[in-house]
Amino acid sequence: MKKEKNLKRQNRGHLSELPAQKYRLGGVWLNVLPDDLWLRISTGESVWEALQNTDVELESDCGGMGTCGKCKIKVLSEIGPPSTQERELLNEWELNQGIRLACRTRVFRDMVISTTEAEREEEYLKILTTSHHLTHRYIPTPELAPLISKQRLTLSPDIQQDGLSDLDAIKLGLGSEYNDLKAPLNCLHSLPQKLKKTQSRGTAVLHEHCLLDWQTQDKADSRYGLVFDLGTSTLVGKLFSFADGSEVAVASCLNSQSRRGADVISRLKFIREHPEGLESLRRLVVNDLNQLTSHLLSSAGLHLEDIFIAVAAGNTTMQHILLGLSPVGIAEAPFSPVLTDGLVVNAREVGLRLHPSALLYVMPVKSGYIGGDLLSFMLTSGVTEQEDEIILGLDLGTNGEIFLGSGKRLLTCSTAAGPALEGARISHGMIAKAGAIEGVSFEEGELHYRVIGNIKPKGICGSGLVDLVAVLLCCGIIDQEGLIRPPQQGVAEGLHSRIINQAGVNDFLIASPEESYDSRPVYLTQKDVRELQLAKGAIAAGIKTLMDKIGIGTQDIGHVYLAGALGNYVAPYSTIRIGLLPAVNLEIVRSLGNAASTGASLILLVKRYWQTAAELAQFIEHVELSNRADFNQYFIKHMDFPEESLQPDSIATKQTA
Structure with missing residues (x-):
């Protein structure tokens, strides 16, 4: 459920209060508050289905499959008994308050619902926008060679009196290097008027040997470009200056496609099942990117017509959707995309509002x-520039994308880690926003939580989940097989009261009603631990498979680079303690932050990296794990947690190392 500040509930909870002219029509009405949106829907249609083509946003990790329990609504009119799934996924208090799941609530009579809760605090979303690797990949000003350049020109009157075309006059002004200069039709349409207005003294905007525009001379130093990180959950936009390569502005937002499913698989399913599904998802992401662009330009005092270039990087599905290419071939073996080559298109053809x-x-x-985001990650890491040192890179998310190797040989794989590392399919899991526990430590016999927004906890996000399980392993509360059990006598004995036995299964009480934000208990359940074991087991098995194929051991790995939101915020020690990473020296583990946008910015600022990216895509060897017996064997083996006898008092120190 969303929350709304100072929500005034409108008294429309009974059918007798529905507008008469609406009530007389056939079918049933769904009234959605607080927007006061009226939808005429088919009898028996679910609320989830009814809201799919509206702007109403509901949380969901499963795309309406009835398994995540997050598409909560409050039914204000007459309501029947909850479904089996609702009884399993909602607590008694919620059910008594009329809380239901949109995907399980079918409308057989006129219904009034609210998608919000009262007393909303300011929402704070923790979205990774920066890179910690900028100093390593810093580009000195003399080495900048952006994709777009500008040249001041003053065309000789003699040239124009010779009957030359306007474009030929500019060719002569630029010199023999541009004898093959071309221009798009929209540039040629306005060229005569612009040459006349500037009296042939202006600025040529150039992309390779193509004239994009003729501007006034004062625009010569106004040189900017955009980078977009097309994340499945979040989108990040960055504005760069070509004068010095600096990052001028950053903006981010949640990906609006999430309303059609939290992960790639859910969105592929949506596209397959809806004839207009691809176009619907494309419009959502384009609208988001246009809003980000507007924020970026307004913060720098620029206009849409000032931007001539943008670079986008995302997973293969996200890039296909942006381009309007069907990604359904990615959903099943042999997982074939429409296109693997990089593409250069007119931005307005895609729908971006730029020049x-x-x-x-x-x-x-x-x-x-293995998409453009991982290739950008590789560019950021500089792995191909290393001849002798082996680098391991991981982009931790629903699909754990991994690369291993050097400039001599480079392997990649993708593991179906599932959404647990992003807080999904966890009983009290949530994305990294206000109220999410993002870090856990154990000091002086007590657990300490780091909560986003500095408020009482509402739930736990991926980095907090990894931290918590690592702490409980060290305390002996979770054993090697993943079972939650009472701790042995010792420094963790004070946590014994937090072991809650429910129906013969132990859960761990993260926060009591008195300790939580909404006065409801927050648990780590035994099922949550299993979800994490599945995720980390898949990633660890993928790493081990690549290590075997390249013929190295753990001691041969020179650096480990982590990317993405989880890779940035999770404690390196915790990833090793739970067995997600091999037991390497902590000193070689480093986060590269938003490596996708950093790699894309390298291309924006130094055009030779575009060719490097193309060569990199050809150079890497992709290892398909789905049909490998060794991967399956390793997966089973790495489901267990590593054995380690550490004193709990040392956990805080190691997690901040």
Whole structure:
């Protein structure tokens, strides 16, 4: 459920209060508050289905499958008994308050619902926008060679009196290097008027040997470009100056496609089942990118017509959707995308509101699950520049994308880790926003939580989940097989009261009603631990498979780079303690932050990296894990947690190392 500040509930909870002219029509009415949206829907249609083509947003990790329990609504009119799934996923208090799941609530008579709760605090979303690796990949000003350049020109009157075309006059002004200069039609349409207005003294905007526009001379130093990180959950936009390569502004938002499913698989399913599904998802992401662009430009005092270039990087499915290419081939073996090459298109063809001649570079990909975001990560890491040192890189998310190797040989794979590492399918899991526990430590016999927004906890996000399980392993509350059990006598004995036995299964009480934000208990359940074991087991098995194939041991790994939101915020020690990473020296583990946007910015600022990215896509060897017996064997083996006898008092120190 969303929350709304100072929500005034409108008294429309009974059918007798529905507008008469609406009530007389056939079918049933669904009244959605607080927007006061009236929807005429088919009898028996679910609330989830009814809201799919509206702007109403509901949380969901499963895309309406009835398994995540997050598409909560409050029914204000007459309501029947809850479904089996609702009894399993909602607590008694919620059921008594009329809380239901939109995907399980079918409308057989006129219904009034609210998608919000009262007394909303300001929402704070923790979205990773920066990179900690900028100093390593810093580009000195003399080495900048952006995708777009500008040249001041003063055309000789003699040239124009010779009967030359306007474009030929500009060719002569630029010199023999540009004898093959071309221009798009929209540029040629306005060229005569602009030359006349500037009296042939202006600025040529150039992309390779193509004239994109003719501007006034004062625009010569106004050189900017955009980078977009197309994340499944979040979108990040960055504005760069070509004068010095600096990051001028950053903006981010949640990906609006999430209303059609929290992960790639849910969205592929939506596209397959809805004839207009692809276009619907494309419009959502384009609208988001246009809003980000507007924020970025307004913060820098620029206009849409000032931007001639943008670079986008995302997973293969996200890039396909942005381009309007069907990604359904990625959903099943042999997982074939429509396109793996990088693409340069007119930005307005995609729907981006930039200069009419602006270009959009979309990253090359290797396969259906090794996308432009991982190639950008590789560029950021500099792995191909290392001849002798082995680098392990992980982008931790629903699909754990991994690379291992050097400039001599580089392997990649993608593991179906599931959404647990992003807080989904966890009983009290949530994305990284206000109220989410993002870090856990054990000091002086007590648990300490780091909560986003500095408020009482509402739930736990991926980094907090990894931390918590690592702490409980060290305390002996979770054993090697993943079972929650009372601790042995010792420094963790004070946590014994937090072991709650429910129906013969132990859960761990993270926060009591008195300790939580909404006065409801927050648990780590035995099922939650199993979900994490599945996720970390898949990633660990993928790493081990690549290590075997390249013929190295743990001691041969020179650096480990983590990318993505989880990779940035999770404690490196915790990833090793739960067995997600091999037992490497902590000193070689480093987060690269938002590596996808950093890699894309390298291309924006130094055009030779575009060719490097294309060569990288050809150079890497992708290892398909789905049909490998060794991966399956390793997966089973790595489901268990590693054995380690550490004193709990040392956990806080190691987690902050």
